[in-house]
Every structure is written in structure tokens, then in C-alpha cells.
Amino acid sequence: MPTSTTKREDILDSALTLFAERGFDATTIPMIATDAKVGAGTIYRYFANKEVLVNTLFQHYVTLFKEALEKNYPEEAGIREQFHHLFQGMIRFTNEHDHALYFIKTHTSAYFLDASSREQFGHLLMIFENFFEAGKQHGHIRELPSKALIAIIFGGFLQLYQLIRVGELEASAELLAGVEESCWDAVRHHS
Amino acid sequence: MPTSTTKREDILDSALTLFAERGFDATTIPMIATDAKVGAGTIYRYFANKEVLVNTLFQHYVTLFKEALEKNYPEEAGIREQFHHLFQGMIRFTNEHDHALYFIKTHTSAYFLDASSREQFGHLLMIFENFFEAGKQHGHIRELPSKALIAIIFGGFLQLYQLIRVGELEASAELLAGVEESCWDAVRHHS
DNA sequence: TTTATAGGAATGAATATTCATTCCGCTTTT
């Protein structure tokens, strides 16, 4: 077998957790190696260097997230249901990939992201941007720049999930439903 | 003049900017020294080490922020006005101390914060917690854990301000008023 | 008023430490 894919994924998993918890600069390669139960040198068999590793990780999860949001998107449904779909997508994605969204968020404007990573992230934002623009057109969404609306939703959601991850809140269905309602009220148009 | 207090403050100012822009780990002491126009060794005359420096900075601005929120707090006013006061406090503080809130936010759960820093930050949260608890008691605020409400407001606000700092949005009075309304709708009780 | 001097402040080159990356011998697979 040419290099079992397992190790590569162990490395990516460990890197995701550590980058999310401590940040890129505070995470050392030996740390990742230890956590992944792998020699430090092995990491370099799979990734040319630390920056390639972080960009690979970033693009991988941005893509996954984008797909999660786009899958089964209810094009024809009402706006509230579309919002529900997006919000549920965020929740499901966060549950499936523990640290991924937080990692994405905290590294979105990092100095070491390459052009491709930035581009991928742009695509991701576009999903939300399209949603909000269409919603504003129909008078369903508050008249604020889409970028601002995205920031409010994303910022709030991720800050909340940080609390959950740290254990200060429990992710009950009730809490999540309440938060979705809160976020919806933040962006919808009120008459 | 024996050691003008200026140098110490030059150092703190430079550190604030650099920590906020690049993060603690990506900021080197020589960088701070250069920016502050000071010898690298001079920093160690004022701060025992890099961690003491960052904790000093953190506590300083948390305290300032807390004071800004508490000053002229309208105890007797209605809840919407109290919310306005808090929100305005956030805006004013951010305008007066450019990078301070962002620095606080991005370093709140950092591994190098000492007990005192964490405690100070707890006091800060208490202001919001008290506000939300009282509001829920009177049925004015959404029935969600205060921690969650705080996360939504803070997360959203700071994410937004990051866009402003980066220049993607302009901090017009109109935008800020809209965002305040959005945040208020996120936390208030809807009948 | 001018000059000398003590002592705190500031400096930045030197040192110690940490970290990304490399390299080589050992292990496993074929």
C-alpha cells in the first residue's frame, strides 16, 4: 500500500484541533506530531511545510462547509425555510467537524493564507451574500450591507459555539432553536 | 525627568496594535521595540516578560471598557435605553481605543492569560449578565441563557468591527444604528 | 555660572531557548 491514508488524516485531525484551540503560530509541528502519534518528520512526507498544511486544512473544510450548505438547498421554499436550512447546515457541520468552523473563522484573515484559500473562502461567503441580497430585494431582510449581516450571524453563532465547546453551555435542541430564532430576528425585516 | 512615563506607554500602545493585528504569538518583542522606537531591552525594564506585558495590556483595557460601560449607566431608565447605553459604550470605546476591543476578544481565552486577567474579564461579562438577567425577569428579553445572549451580541459586534477596521465597511452613523437595532432584535423578547 | 559626578535609564549586541525542517538509520512491506 502506498502510504496508508490514515496517517495523513491523523495529522490533519490533530492540526485542526490544535490550530483551532491555540492558533497557527502557537502550534508547533512537534505538537501536531505528538498529538497525531507520528514522527515530526512524517508530517513532511505529506505536507511540504507548515503553511501548506494549514492551507490544505483550510481549503478542505471551507469546501466541505460550502457543500454542506449547498446540499439540498430549498431553492423554491420561503426565505425563513432557506434560513433554517443554512442555520441547520452550520449546526450540523459544527457537530460533525468539531473545531472546523472555529478554525475557519479565526484564520480567515491570517497572513499565511494563500490566494486559493482566500478564493475558496470568498465562494463560501457568496452563498450567504446571495441569500441576503435576494431577501433584501423582497423586503424580507433588514436593509443592512450583506457583509454586515453575515458578520452578525457568523460572529454570534461562532462565539456561542465556543462557549459550547468550552463546556459553558450545553448544545440542547432547545438552545439551538432559540439561537436560530434570535439570529433570524437579527437579520429579518421587522415591520 | 526620571523615566518619562511616555516610554512605558509607547510600548503598550505598540503592543496593543501589533497583538491585535497579528496576535500574541506572531508578534515579536523586537517588533514591538521597533514600533515603539525603543531598545528591545527597554521593554524588560518595564515588564518582566512578554506574558506580563500582554496581561498588563489585557487588564488595562478590560478595566477601561468596564468603566466606560458603567459610567452614567441609566439605572432608572427603560431597558431599551439601557441597551442603547451599553451599545453606545461599545462603539465609543472602540472608537477611542482603536484596537482594544478586538485585542480583548481575540485574546480572551488565550493560554497565557493569568488568573487576574480572567477574573477581570469575568467582571466585564457580569455587567451584561446582570442586564440580561434583569431583562428576562421582566419579560423584555428573550429566554435564552445570558451567556448565549452575550455571545451573540459580542460576537456579532466584534465581527462587524473587524470588517470596519479592515476597511470593508464604513462606520457611518446609519450603519451603526442599524446594527444596534439588529442586535436589539436578536436579544429582545418578541411577542 | 560652569563643571564634575553619581546613579538611574536606555541600549543593542550576546546568549539561551524554541521551533521548523532535514536527514539517516530502523522497520515494515512486497
Place this chain on the structure above:
DNA sequence: AAAAGCGGAATGAATATTCATTCCTATAAA
């Protein structure tokens, strides 16, 4: 037995921290 995959010690570069030296400035002697 050869080849491929691994581990982890070794290397070199970057960084935090130290320290011997210089620079001020305030006071005091001349």
C-alpha cells in the same frame, strides 16, 4: 533482499531574554 515508510535526533534559523556598556539628568562643588 530491496524498497518504501517512519521516527526522532540533529541542524540551523528565529526569537525571547540578559547584561555590560553608554547616555542622561539632577545635584553639588568650584
